Amino acid sequence: MRGKGFAEEPAIPGDQPFGDWALRYVSRLTGIDDRTRDDYEREIRLQLSLVAHTTHSGLIVPPTVCNVTPDDVTDWVRAEENGLPDPDDPSKWLRRKADPKSIRTRHGLMFSIFQAAVEAHPPLRTQNPCKGTSLPRIDDHIEEEMTFLEREEYTRLRLEFTDPDAGDLADWLVGSGTRWGEATALQVRDLNLTSTKPTATITRAWKKGKKGSGTGLYLAPPRRPREGAEYYA
Structure with a gap:
């Protein structure tokens, strides 16, 4: 001043x-x-x-x-x-x-x-102090490509399943890309098996309750809408 x-x-x-x-x-x-x-x-x-x-x-x-x-x-x-x-x-x-x-x-x-x-009314600040912060890189400066199981690799892994129900669940998870909490929350009404490409509508997922609230797992909307997730056998 x-x-x-x-x-x-x-x-x-x-x-x-x-x-x-x-x-x-x-x-x-x-x-x-x-x-x-x-x-x-x-x-x-x-x-x-x-x-x-x-x-x-x-x-x-x-x-x-x-x-x-x-x-x-x-x-x-x-x-x-x-x-x-x-x-x-x-x-x-x-x-x-x-x-x-x-x-x-x-x-x-x-x-x-x-x-x-x-963005408050009236504004308490004119600028966000977090804008432009230099943050540490997650990849530790090493560029790595995402890797996925090839069809042949999953086929080999699938042979190790001895429980047929577990094998069906694994096929669904791999083929649809749904999360565990979404897949285990599916109900019969969510499935459409009459079309040439069977589909499922993801409308709910299992969530963990707040710590100390006494609420365990409960059903809630998924993190993001995932309607029409297709299952390829």
């Missing part, structure tokens, strides 16, 4: 602790099940809570919706990559290193949380 040098920006109306805003954002999400919401809340408490804001003077202060900068997000990524060794025992960790995929998933959640602040 002119005549004052570096100075912290004045408080912005509506600003609030980042953790409070993040948990409130997750509580308002629609279209997700309780288990997913519980996972998001756990990531916020254990991982996104590591975000901190470094002021111009170098002082580290608690993060708020408005004070977090792209540099703060980069510092968080580095902290996730490095972990936190136990100072009393170098062979142990107070917080283990996060793998690249986990960092990207958590960063995606953080991006959505800050984007909600950008």
